Amino acid sequence: MNIIVIGLSHKTATVEIRERVAFSPNLIEKPLRDLIALDEIIEGVIISTCNRVEIYATTRDIAGGIARIKRFLAEHHRIPLETLDPHLYSHHSEAAIRHVFRVASSLDSMIVGEPQILGQIKTSYGYAAEYKTSGIILNRFLHKAFSVAKRVRTETKIASSAVSVAFAAVELAKKVLGDLSDKTVMLIGAGEMCELAAKHFINSGAKGVMVTNRTFEKAERLAEEFCGEAVPFEEFLQHLHKADIVLSSTGAPHIIIGPKDVEDAVKRRRFKPMFFIDIAVPRDIDQKVDDVESAYLFTVDDLHEIVQANLAQRNLEAEKAEEIIDQEIGQFFKWLSSLEVTPTIVALRNRFDEIRRAELEKTCSNWKDLPSDAEKRLEALTMAFMNKLLHAPTTALKQAGQGGRVDLYVDALRQLFELEAAPEQNEELELEEG
Amino acid sequence: MTHLFFSLTLGFYVCATAAYFACLFRTSAGLTQWASRLLATGCVAHILSTVHLASKAKHLPLTNMQESLSFFSLMIIVAFLIFERRYKVTTLGSFVTPVALMMLIGSSALHMELRQLPPILQSNWFWFHALLAFVSYAAFTIAFGVAVIYLIQRHFLKAKHFGVLFQRLPPLDTLDEISYRCLAVGFPLLTIAIISGAIWSEKAVGSYWVWDPKQTWSLITWLIYAALLHGRLTIGWRGKRAALLSIVGFTVLLITFFGMKHSITW
Numbered sequence: 273m274n275i276i277v278i279g280l281s282h283k284t285a286t287v288e289i290r291e292r293v294a295f296s297p298n299l300i301e302k303p304l305r306d307l308i309a310l311d312e313i314i315e316g317v318i319i320s321t322c323n324r325v326e327i328y329a330t331t332r333d334i335a336g337g338i339a340r341i342k343r344f345l346a347e348h349h350r351i352p353l354e355t356l357d358p359h360l361y362s363h364h365s366e367a368a369i370r371h372v373f374r375v376a377s378s379l380d381s382m383i384v385g386e387p388q389i390l391g392q393i394k395t396s397y398g399y400a401a402e403y404k405t406s407g408i409i410l411n412r413f414l415h416k417a418f419s420v421a422k423r424v425r426t427e428t429k430i431a432s433s434a435v436s437v438a439f440a441a442v443e444l445a446k447k448v449l450g451d452l453s454d455k456t457v458m459l460i461g462a463g464e465m466c467e468l469a470a471k472h473f474i475n476s477g478a479k480g481v482m483v484t485n486r487t488f489e490k491a492e493r494l495a496e497e498f499c500g501e502a503v504p505f506e507e508f509l510q511h512l513h514k515a516d517i518v519l520s521s522t523g524a525p526h527i528i529i530g531p532k533d534v535e536d537a538v539k540r541r542r543f544k545p546m547f548f549i550d551i552a553v554p555r556d557i558d559q560k561v562d563d564v565e566s567a568y569l570f571t572v573d574d575l576h577e578i579v580q581a582n583l584a585q586r587n588l589e590a591e592k593a594e595e596i597i598d599q600e601i602g603q604f605f606k607w608l609s610s611l612e613v614t615p616t617i618v619a620l621r622n623r624f625d626e627i628r629r630a631e632l633e634k635t636c637s638n639w640k641d642l643p644s645d646a647e648k649r650l651e652a653l654t655m656a657f658m659n660k661l662l663h664a665p666t667t668a669l670k671q672a673g674q675g676g677r678v679d680l681y682v683d684a685l686r687q688l689f690e691l692e693a694a695p696e697q698n699e700e701l702e703l704e705e706g
Numbered sequence: 707m708t709h710l711f712f713s714l715t716l717g718f719y720v721c722a723t724a725a726y727f728a729c730l731f732r733t734s735a736g737l738t739q740w741a742s743r744l745l746a747t748g749c750v751a752h753i754l755s756t757v758h759l760a761s762k763a764k765h766l767p768l769t770n771m772q773e774s775l776s777f778f779s780l781m782i783i784v785a786f787l788i789f790e791r792r793y794k795v796t797t798l799g800s801f802v803t804p805v806a807l808m809m810l811i812g813s814s815a816l817h818m819e820l821r822q823l824p825p826i827l828q829s830n831w832f833w834f835h836a837l838l839a840f841v842s843y844a845a846f847t848i849a850f851g852v853a854v855i856y857l858i859q860r861h862f863l864k865a866k867h868f869g870v871l872f873q874r875l876p877p878l879d880t881l882d883e884i885s886y887r888c889l890a891v892g893f894p895l896l897t898i899a900i901i902s903g904a905i906w907s908e909k910a911v912g913s914y915w916v917w918d919p920k921q922t923w924s925l926i927t928w929l930i931y932a933a934l935l936h937g938r939l940t941i942g943w944r945g946k947r948a949a950l951l952s953i954v955g956f957t958v959l960l961i962t963f964f965g966m967k968h969s970i971t972w
Binding site: 562577581 | 863941942945
């Protein structure tokens, strides 16, 4: 059994192509079922995020399976294969395992170390598990990928630093204000980035939110969303001293907070530090505010600088992550090859039993004056005969399973006795063990 | 025995100081743990050495510069270990352990024979005074370390310089809180130490206040820390000004400790 991966990502395709190939999570059932209905494909999982679309599948025929899935992608999205093919990559066996481990560990992400990808793979896998299009191998494979990703997260510092502007703002605020759990955020204006940053601050425990906007209704709406308090724009300076964190992104053409305002606010709060983030262009907050004692002003450029530095750090950590993945691939590959043993034994047994029954029936039905207990005796005789014959090869195969020659034996047996793929019920049996 | 424990202490402090320095530039849970373990082990050896010396001399080892330096150093380490547990401020160690280490090296360089305790020191007021003074000194040493870090970290924030050191140093708020705790513990202790010192002086020489340099400088130290605490409690002094004043206070404290001799003792 082989694992194959076919897909495209931000590295091989533009967003226009990725959009056309993406699968909608609401309509994922049909493509999943179509996928495993293909002759060459046994199990299948479809991963679809805004940065990548990938299909993980198991097949007996690597080349055929890959070609078939490429065709499947083209047909499903009604894109000519010639157009799609240059963007597609495919991996099989060990390379496929490495690829998926790297993707889950966020080493292949646009921003290395970003945490969303693991959740997205888990969701996508959830659909496949729900519609039972993933089986024993892909189940085990993806769970292994999840645990590898977790190991990478805990053993390297790949995700320890902020690489988004909003998150960098939170990290920076912690360096000034320490614990954010009793701090209040003031939101001035309603830029998207500002809202995002506010959400990050609330997630980090910030207690109170004040929102102000030239349009009071907008402030009220946003305040409601954050369970905060709306402040009329004309009065916000009177409330400034209550804020520990001020996020500003108005469209105002001029400065709206000057050093004098901040000095007053700081005095009213007995020099407790204030943290300002100015996201607006042109700027909302006078640069001189940074000169006020106990006031710390940062602009988007400062935040970008932090993000850049952290990204460089992440790339260093990624090397350590690759080492972890190398170790884990070896382990998983060993399990994958040993997996062939049990189904092969079962198939071999079934094959023998099939022949035995057929011959037994032929003999009995042609035997006119068959003694009453003869059928039972013949049954026992042929069973004993079959079991004795099978004993040696079964033992040899099981022992090989612990060694390393499994593929050789399995292939030989399959060819010599024309064995079919593993029977259906056996998969569930194995699943319970796993 | 005292000597053995003392050498062990010195060895452990040297290793711990090196480890704390490394902690400034590397994030590693293992390293942090080792630094703390080395220091704690050194601290145990230090306590044993001090106890052994005290039992040999039959009094607290606070009677000369050699003993005092060692005791000062011990109090600093104990205070730091407490704050490290409470606030997880490893990097404070990089600033405080060198101070303690220097004092211990200074102590080891001095060789003073055990001598007969001068009658003037045979007063419970003296021991009470000296012990409290050293605990308050240790608190102010921590406050000094915190103030230095505060100024460095503040500089990084204002200059928008976000390097490795910036990442490793604790948040301003934490530093501010530790600084306040130190002041809140150190100042009352220093006050009681000065009062008990005056009482001892009365018993020894018949006058509460003799205006010898030691007493005068102690008073200056007290006034600086009084101003700092007062500013903090009334108008919320913190940040740069408080940090600078804390550093000035510590400098005066060192002058008092090293430079000024009691006219009445030696």
